[in-house]
Amino acid sequence: MTGGIYALLGLGISLVFGVMRVINVAHGEMLTLGAYAAIFFGKTIFSGSIGAIISAIIITSFAGIIIASMLFRPITREGSINEQQGLVLTLGISMFIANAVLAIFGPDYHSVPGKITSGTIYIGELVLEGQRLLILIASLIITALLMFFLRFSVNGMAIKAVAENPDAAMASGINISRIHLLTFIIGSVLAGIAGALIAPVTYAFPAMGFDFTLYAFIVVVIGGLGNLWGALVAAYLYGIAESLSVLWMPSGYNALIGPMLMLLILIFRPHGLMGRSIERT
Amino acid sequence: MKDNEKLLLRIMIWIFFAILFLFFPFFAPNKFIVHVAIVGLSFAVLAASWDLLFGYAGQISFGHAGFYGVGAYTSALLAHHIGVSPWIGLFLGSFAAAILGALIGIPSLRIRGIYLALTTLAFAEVIRIIATNWHSVTRGTLGLSAKPYPGIEFHTTNYYYLMLTLSVISVGIMFWIANYSKVGLIFRAIKADEIRCQSLGIDILRYKLIAFAISGFFAGLAGAFSAHYLRLINPGDLAPHITIFAVAMAVIGGTSTIIGPALAAIIIHGLMEYLKVLGAVYSLMAVGAVLILFVIFLPSGIAGHMPRKWIGLPETK
Amino acid sequence: MESNENILNVEGLIAGYAGSDILRGIRLEVTENSISGIIGPNGAGKSTLLKVILGFLKPRAGRILFSGEDVSSDAPHQKIAKGIAYVGQSRSHFPSLTVKQNLRIGAYLEKNSSIRRKREKFVFDRFPILFEKKGQVAGLLSGGQVRMLEIGRMLMTDPKLIILDEPSIGLSPVLVDIFYEQVTELRKGGSTLLIVEQNVRKLFSVADKIFAIENGKNRFQGSPSELTESGFLSHLYLGSSIVPKNNGLS
Numbered sequence: 001m002t003g004g005i006y007a008l009l010g011l012g013i014s015l016v017f018g019v020m021r022v023i024n025v026a027h028g029e030m031l032t033l034g035a036y037a038a039i040f041f042g043k044t045i046f047s048g049s050i051g052a053i054i055s056a057i058i059i060t061s062f063a064g065i066i067i068a069s070m071l072f073r074p075i076t077r078e079g080s081i082n083e084q085q086g087l088v089l090t091l092g093i094s095m096f097i098a099n100a101v102l103a104i105f106g107p108d109y110h111s112v113p114g115k116i117t118s119g120t121i122y123i124g125e126l127v128l129e130g131q132r133l134l135i136l137i138a139s140l141i142i143t144a145l146l147m148f149f150l151r152f153s154v155n156g157m158a159i160k161a162v163a164e165n166p167d168a169a170m171a172s173g174i175n176i177s178r179i180h181l182l183t184f185i186i187g188s189v190l191a192g193i194a195g196a197l198i199a200p201v202t203y204a205f206p207a208m209g210f211d212f213t214l215y216a217f218i219v220v221v222i223g224g225l226g227n228l229w230g231a232l233v234a235a236y237l238y239g240i241a242e243s244l245s246v247l248w249m250p251s252g253y254n255a256l257i258g259p260m261l262m263l264l265i266l267i268f269r270p271h272g273l274m275g276r277s278i279e280r281t
Numbered sequence: 282m283k284d285n286e287k288l289l290l291r292i293m294i295w296i297f298f299a300i301l302f303l304f305f306p307f308f309a310p311n312k313f314i315v316h317v318a319i320v321g322l323s324f325a326v327l328a329a330s331w332d333l334l335f336g337y338a339g340q341i342s343f344g345h346a347g348f349y350g351v352g353a354y355t356s357a358l359l360a361h362h363i364g365v366s367p368w369i370g371l372f373l374g375s376f377a378a379a380i381l382g383a384l385i386g387i388p389s390l391r392i393r394g395i396y397l398a399l400t401t402l403a404f405a406e407v408i409r410i411i412a413t414n415w416h417s418v419t420r421g422t423l424g425l426s427a428k429p430y431p432g433i434e435f436h437t438t439n440y441y442y443l444m445l446t447l448s449v450i451s452v453g454i455m456f457w458i459a460n461y462s463k464v465g466l467i468f469r470a471i472k473a474d475e476i477r478c479q480s481l482g483i484d485i486l487r488y489k490l491i492a493f494a495i496s497g498f499f500a501g502l503a504g505a506f507s508a509h510y511l512r513l514i515n516p517g518d519l520a521p522h523i524t525i526f527a528v529a530m531a532v533i534g535g536t537s538t539i540i541g542p543a544l545a546a547i548i549i550h551g552l553m554e555y556l557k558v559l560g561a562v563y564s565l566m567a568v569g570a571v572l573i574l575f576v577i578f579l580p581s582g583i584a585g586h587m588p589r590k591w592i593g594l595p596e597t598k
Numbered sequence: 599m600e601s602n603e604n605i606l607n608v609e610g611l612i613a614g615y616a617g618s619d620i621l622r623g624i625r626l627e628v629t630e631n632s633i634s635g636i637i638g639p640n641g642a643g644k645s646t647l648l649k650v651i652l653g654f655l656k657p658r659a660g661r662i663l664f665s666g667e668d669v670s671s672d673a674p675h676q677k678i679a680k681g682i683a684y685v686g687q688s689r690s691h692f693p694s695l696t697v698k699q700n701l702r703i704g705a706y707l708e709k710n711s712s713i714r715r716k717r718e719k720f721v722f723d724r725f726p727i728l729f730e731k732k733g734q735v736a737g738l739l740s741g742g743q744v745r746m747l748e749i750g751r752m753l754m755t756d757p758k759l760i761i762l763d764e765p766s767i768g769l770s771p772v773l774v775d776i777f778y779e780q781v782t783e784l785r786k787g788g789s790t791l792l793i794v795e796q797n798v799r800k801l802f803s804v805a806d807k808i809f810a811i812e813n814g815k816n817r818f819q820g821s822p823s824e825l826t827e828s829g830f831l832s833h834l835y836l837g838s839s840i841v842p843k844n845n846g847l848s
Contacts (some may be wrong), residue, residue, distance in 0.1 A: 023399075071573060075577060083394055084394075085576050088528060088572065089572075089576045089577070091528060091529070092569045092570070092572030093569070095529070095566070095568060095572065096566055096573065098565075099563075099565040099566040099569060100566055102565075103563060157699065157702065157703060157706075160695070164692050164695075165689065165690065165691070165692055167686060168689070168691060168703075168751070171674070171678065171683070171686065171690055172706045172707075172754075173675050173678035173707040173755060174675060174703075174706055176675070217399055218403075253414050256407060256410050259406040259407045259410070262399065266400045267391075267400070
């Protein structure tokens, strides 16, 4: 299950990085927004959690639009964003959102009353909880939709084009700013959906964003920054590894796996397991 | 004559600040504000150390919390388990952080930019997780208590002057290294064009390691002092938010100036404590918003927009 | 000279970066269905000029008229939409996509799929090799084939004005000849070309009009033969002390 969540996050960060060359430290905050949206709109306006997911999508795409058009655009020159400025900018955004959520909703942990599905399925030795299964399935479906979109739709091709060669993309008439906007929205929405999905399973608290951002980074680095399939594979592998690790490692220390793996990859094979990511020409 | 007038003005401003800092405890309305100033000063050293590494040597560190925390923990652990005097602990902690810095600096030869930032982040996280879980040694999340410095009465005013001395010396040393020493010159050359430097025969690795070590040293110093002043440290001191704070201070204060981040740290920390009266959360939101605004509109920070002579920086090139 | 006849008019262009001006009042006139060239020593401002024309850099003063329309402040994708196409020095293709996909992206702005197919056929007719390799990933093509692909991609935008930036760089002499054959073919087909070149000899063999630029200013305009006769070339490139007999300023 966690693999699925990591996949959604990892894809988002990889996509944004590939196209905009920005590591979005605030990515986890999109997840936070999604989770909170799910909780609060799920409680009040929409009954049932499909509505919760939709509200998460709405809120995060809104946030994505604002950030991409008002904050990233001013620092974009000739279609590229200054790496360092972008990094620090997302840092600021992360601080702002995390604390804004804190301000509005308070520091308490929130949980969602009632899950989409309760009940468990038993397959031999494995116990599959309904909600977790749903998360896995949902993330697989969404991932498939995304890949489909990128491969077969015009805008999807445009996104891949900009990621690979922004100058040639511009020369083909592609509006780079618009593609940046679209990409960022997609990334944010992916994270938001992840947040909405995970809300019923764990508690939501304002600082949750950063932990997930870190996981997303780990996954993306392992799979190769900018390489979507790599992020996907790495996400599921890591999710499995993480869950299994509690079996033979004192819990607490198993949190070490992620950062250590990330370090190893960064030092010895910076382009990740899947080989060269989409190199910018 | 205009020039002489300007010079006079600059000197007067420097004197003003000097008096302000020196006699601060007597101006201050209450002890809490002095306390805030002390913490602010330690953050000033931290921010300055980050700027040394980034603004001068061009290496992004997202793991500065690791240096800070290692300095703090080393000093506290030595005091706690072996009974080493905090005075010595101050230096040992700093050295430990410096060694860590050199270690982290080793991969920096091949890793640049964003990848380096992530690498340092990973390092810091690893240290944090170890600190959280090694209960036998660090008492985990309960934290360690650390004795205050012996020989000085634990009085806010005393500690203020202690920290003031430490920070002025630290920032001063870093400033001198960055702007007036040969090492600093090489740092800036590396930042500008690494490949050129290599072709000129400069041993890049050595200087990068030096940069990391110095930066780590002073960050550790800040940490070690805080440990014994606040008398408590826990793994939270190794958390990314410390790094984020350092980065924010440096960007707002003005990278590549050393003094900018230091002053910004003091001012902003003070402002944040003040705003906490209104509501803790809004202060951090404000910092985030300010950071965003600065990145977009004022990328070289406050100090970056002031005439270089005012802050004692030598003319560029 | 009426502006309406010309497909491109650049007047009094001043542009530069961060405080300094690289272009100091450039003018160009490009007539329809012609090949015009821009030459000049390094640092003269040729690439800056192209950047401004294409919309990557905003001019500080002056105008750019495309078929009479003022496009001075248009963004690059707007200019592409209006019919200005461009093949640059750096790789302007997508190595990880197939040849067919590369061409498809070239036609990004064209919504009508039958028009797209027509253009694609046009490109494949002109470059049979591309048709052969249409399913192949572009990263595997040879240097000359990549150049063809880049031209093909550019043609998919159905351009009225084609701007080429130092096209013979990195090509062997044989390929350069083939390339310029294509250029001539394009002109025969009705296109207009504006070429920035260091390979002056080759450019002179096809161009109708040459603009020589030095230090951000026009130094000479004229046909290649006028330019050669005036002895201006040696002054321009070798800094010789021979002052040209006439400037040929029309």
